[in-house]
Amino acid sequence: MRPWTNKSLGLGLLGVLLIVSGTTLYLSWPAIFHHILEKEIPLTPTAKAFEIWNDTSSLPPMYFKIYFFNWTNPQQLRTPGKKPNLEQVGPYVFREIRQKANVVFHPENHTVSYFNRRWWYFKPELSNGSLTDRITQLNAVAISAKHKVRYWDGALQTTLSLMLSASDVHTTKMVDQLLFKGYEDALIELGRMAAELGEDVPPFDKFGWFYMRNGSTMFDGHLNMDTGALNIGDFGTLRKWNDKDTTRFFKSPCNVVEGSAGDFWPPYRQKDEILLFSGELCRPLTFEYSQTVDYMGIEGYRYDLSEKTLGNSTKRRYPHDQAKYFEPTTTTEDFFEAEHSAEVTNAPEEDPDVVNIGNCFCNGKCTPAGLMNVSACRYGAPVFVSLPHFNRADPSLRDHVIGLNPDEEHDFFITLEPTTGIPLKVSAKLQINMLLEPSKTVSLFRSVPNVYFPVMWFALEVDAPDEFVDGLKKLLSLPNVIAYAGVVMILAGSLMVLTIAVLYLLNKQRANSVTTDKNVRQEILAPADKSELIYMDKSNGGDDMHVRNDRKLYPNSTESINADLQSKLQNQK
Template sequence: MCYFKCKGHSKIGIAAVCGFISAVLGAFFGWILFPTLVTLNVDKQTLLEEGTETFERFVNIPQPLSFKVFIFNVTNPSEVIDGGVPNVKEVGPYVYRQYRHKENLEFTDDKRYVIFRGIQKFIFDDEASAPLKESDDLVVLNVQLNSVLQEAQKQPGQLGFLNEQLKEVFGKQYASIFMTVKPSNLLFSGIPLCVDPSGIAEFICKAIKMQRPQAIKEMNDGSLRFSMFGHKNNTDDGLFEIHTGVGDITKLGLIRQWNKQKILKTWLNSKDGKTSTCNIINGTDTTVFAPHIKSNGFLYIFAADICRSVRVHFKKKVTFAGINAYRFEVKEDFLEHIGPEFGNECFCIDKIPNIPSHPNGCLYKGAMDLTTCQGGPIVITLPHMLNTAPEYQTVSGLKPDLEKHLIFADIEPNTGYPIRGAKRLQLNMFLKKINSIDVTEKLKTYLFPIVWIEEGLELNEDMQSLVHWKLTYILLLLDVVHYTMLIGGILIFTTCSIWYLIRRNQENKITPLT
């Protein structure tokens, strides 16, 4: 009888020990071994090394970005020219597919850095834009004329000559403050100016060519053509040198140089010649981020089109197509907090005279002058003047919306893969009276909206599937193993322990035979 009792206790004991070991191993696997193995695998998979899947996706982004343009149609141009308050109506989106790939790739000898040019191409998406068409007629601010007038304002002696030659320089159709134009011409194809000029007009056109902004291109016949984004189509946005992650995965994607510069020369430096914070290049170009992102901080993104680094802050955890991600958003330190009290007075370039601004040259809250970046008097804000100072919210028809107009990025934290995001910016120019220019004689001063853009990404189904198979399903499987061993082991150990105690208690109650 004792034999059978001992044998029963032994089996329960063995089961309890097995359960305990299973729980311990489950805890070890789930909280130590599996995370370590996943981290090592992610680090290996995300390195930018030739011949890898990751590098191929880096070179040829496997899906186009969405480039949406919203144009501000002016509904009362004659009233504005006579001194009235402008009224605008947003028309859009005009949707373009933005294809990106990298060319002229070259690694440094130690493989820690890769040098490349990022080529972008825009193709109009008829289906996504419908019922809107590139052939629509819209009335918009005459950006090329306004830009030339404001540049000429720096040399007042030339304004009288320019006033008499506006039709010769810009053409009869485009010689007023507002113009009727098709989106295709405004955005990419271009609007002609300086076509066969003669006399004084030829002299003026030569001056324009010497000081022309990026948005004005010289054609083969010597004429000029203006467009908002034509200079970005089928071209690159500079020569980048970024970290490959070799030697330090935390530096993956960080920009070392842009156009062979480690610091910019765009913004003001301190009076003693030291490099200002505004000219420091921080962050990535958004195509790749380092893995193992934390939820308690911020990331830097370098935006070449505005010549500055932007800090995005962790906002919340989100889920997109079953993929867990961290959402990062811009905060007040992007456009609202600019000035000496915020340590970035270097952005206050004071290049546009006679406009509403602080005495030190800083624009009011929410606006930033890109003259030294773009070569023309462009001012950026968030769409519909979101969070700008009241002095700039004077155009009628604007409807700022935090959800629709904020900049954000959703990033898968383990791998650093961008899952979804939207860069939203509005391009504006100051509309104002310029002495000696008849078409501006009655104008009041406004920060005038031209267009706002949304450059966005949402992983398509193929890329969603890739992330799921490469990461989500693996993590799920490891979690199943982890918690099955842990919970199963605890249940077995607890059950056996309780059963053992019950059996012992029953045996102790048995009265021995005499």
């Protein structure tokens, strides 16, 4: 076999190999990318995301903003026709740093356990006010005490009424006292005495909305999260909270611990909904897909806290075979036949697997849409959480007060990159409200209006840093790189095969042409036995050159021609 043939055969085989490899690469890029995600996404002690997850102090600063509602006309509370006038003050800005404590990985079930620790540092240069500003708002301690004893014996309620005779429905404190420093109250000491009798009361000596939280690990609970090492579809999912997969604050199935732990979500997000479990609210929150947005050149899915969490008529299917969601003492059939609150809205003829989850979150009394009842999670205090300014809530809530102006800036949303499930932007905004309602026994609250009273709201906005976004862009470009590489390999292989085929045809045609020419040359140069017709002069060669002689064609061979030539030469001599 000739060298050229060896080379062409080798190049042809290489081209075919490129075509097969390129086609395989192009068709299998989803599997290749999924394999890359399985290697990069799971949380391990050596993962790239571990250091950021474990301590956010190295990240760009994230700021926690707090707004108070200053009550400007508390003396007119019982005046007919007068509504509480609220003036928003702030923001009071704090830099927030999050750290994980007591981190323990559990390879046997692919989870990690930890506590959350948060630090807040006041930033006066970014704030609109100081920590010494005085704010007037509801007397949260007195309202909580009245709400706590509402089902107690009448004598005990009368005792509380006497203790509150010198108090007011409102209180004025400095911002620092209302937040982290706290303030003393005689009722708090009484509550500590009740705790010794087995009552569920706050174990604190002062009251402040964030009292003793700075640097503490006790408020978010103990979390056990799936690392995604076995199945990235479970990455970031909270498995247990305080060592249990259910809570004691709500009835089944609303007591289920489910959803993301708050840091990660599984990849391959859809335009449906995501779940977030909040240790602060002791319950999962449902965020619904709202729109597709562009974040620094990356496509993101935005999920909003909306109707499925804030409404009281949201229904959800819980098939009977999901018995793991229920307490051991309750069968699924018993649950679906039981009432979940004082206001059950499910019709008897409806599908028994479909549950109005708003009912079991009501804790006995459902609220207007837009409020979340977390009183059971807050030692029985009548605390209700909403979006700021009662955004996305029943308009009747705003009708009872003056000074609220909700808009889309008050939304609570999470933007995820859908392929990896990585958060691009989190805008967490919630409002704390207390229920002010009249009491027939406690004289301090006699004849007061029934109002869900806004106290404060806070905002925490976290954006993915630029360096992280650049790395994410490179990761997301891999499918295109893999697909383009496959196409290039297919084109290169096809070009090589086509080139070899063309060269082969040209070479074959050239070989045929050379063979033909060679045969012709051989026919011309080889001795011939055949006679050929030539003009020969048979005359005697007269002197008159102008007289035309008759010439005929005579057959002769080469030997004859040579003989004739020799004869003529002799005659000339």
